[in-house]
Amino acid sequence: MLSDDELALLEAIQASGSLTRAAARLGKAPSTVSHAARQLEARFDALLFDRRRYRLQLTPAGQLLAQEAARLSLDVSRLTRRVKQVAHGWEDRLWIVTDELLEYETLLPVVRAFDALESGVALRLTHEVLSGTWEALRDGRADLVVGATNEPPSMPRLRWFELGVVEWVFAISPRHPLAKVNEPLQQEQLTPYRAVVVADSSRGVDGRGYGVLGGQATLAVPSMRAKILSQREALGVGWLPRHRVSALLRSGDLVEKRVAEEREPNTLYVAWHSDHEGRALAWWLEQLRNPRLAKRLTQGISVEP
Known part of the structure; x- marks a missing residue:
């Protein structure tokens, strides 16, 4: 792993093509930059800088080092943010599965409101049909199911509430x-x-x-x-x-068309596992308990949040 100074050195030389210009870019003396460049080559036991031409360039090995070091630096930064996020009670990811009966468009305002929290939680929304919705929760392919039909099945640690009725x-x-x-x-x-x-x-x-x-x-x-x-x-x-x-x-x-044997309305459910206690899930459950949102999801009634 490169230090921030070493990564900045590679980027400055790659951008400027000159030790002198790189030194000016970094606010250091050319001799200091030249020494740092040779130390970096010695550390990796590889030729990282092509000094044979008028314009100083990174060798293929130097380019690989610069690219991978930048990627690793971003990965470390993302990991640091995710660790802090989880430490503050937010999940790393929340997987929400909706039943096909619901229109995805009705959830867009909720997704937008969740984004405004800037929690860092990655959302994944997919859909299933009939028993597939409950199965997704049972098999770990969902943290939260919305709009599941039929009675809640027997499932360890299952918690649920009624979302509404679909005619x-x-x-x-x-x-x-x-x-x-x-x-x-x-x-x-x-x-x-x-x-x-x-x-x-x-x-x-x-x-x-x-x-x-x-x-x-x-x-x-x-x-x-x-x-x-x-x-x-x-x-x-x-x-x-x-x-x-x-x-x-x-x-x-x-x-x-009226039919002699009418179809009964379906009760839709919201369900999750009780051992999931993250702040993102708690926020979504609070929204879904709002009667206005429930009507928008199950009856298509357009109301302001």
């Missing part, structure tokens, strides 16, 4: 054949038409999907947004979160 609407394209069928739609009327599903992302169990009838063909898509777009384009039918498609219902790009 469903059976919505299809006005160009789909079912759009002209009298309501309420019966099961036998739905079965001939393909259902669009976002498959369960669980790695450990067989993928599941809701709202699919026995014998009904399916189109599996990668996200809720893809499901909404597919149904808008009349590629299939299915249940959609009302808050995600309210604008499309108002514009007529999707139409709501």
Whole structure:
């Protein structure tokens, strides 16, 4: 590892191309800089400076030393900041997993507010579907899950609270054949038409999907947004979160159809492990307990934080 003075020497010679100019840049006598340069070469037992030309240059070995020393210096600086950060109760990183039911855009103001804390905590936000959300918490792929569906499973040190309720609407394209069928739609009327599903992302169990009838063909898509777009384009039918498609219902790009067997609303949960006690997690939990944010996430209600 180079000292700050040695690193400054390499940078000054590389930038100026002259011992004299490097000395002026460093505020030292040329003889002092020349002696320091030879000491550095002796320390590494390598020729670091090419003195054969009019312009003093770093040799390939000198360039490697300058580049790697600068990188290591930055790494040490980052490590120092991270150690201080953790010592003050902030996590090094916080991994948040949201369920596909939630729109990422609704979390952007929260991320912006968290950034304003200048905590240094690295955020990672990913998403899962159905059982995959709970599984991410169980398997250590999440520190915090937001919008998990179904009842909280049995899990050591699990803590949770209800975020809110999501209502469903059976919505299809006005160009789909079912759009002209009298309501309420019966099961036998739905079965001939393909259902669009976002498959369960669980790695450990067989993928599941809701709202699919026995014998009904399916189109599996990668996200809720893809499901909404597919149904808008009349590629299939299915249940959609009302808050995600309210604008499309108002514009007529999707139409709501009453179904004989309605789908019950889903309660969404926020969950974490009780042995995680960092300040970043505590801050996020405080925000998610705010009823205004909960409504924005689960009902699409736009309100000021």
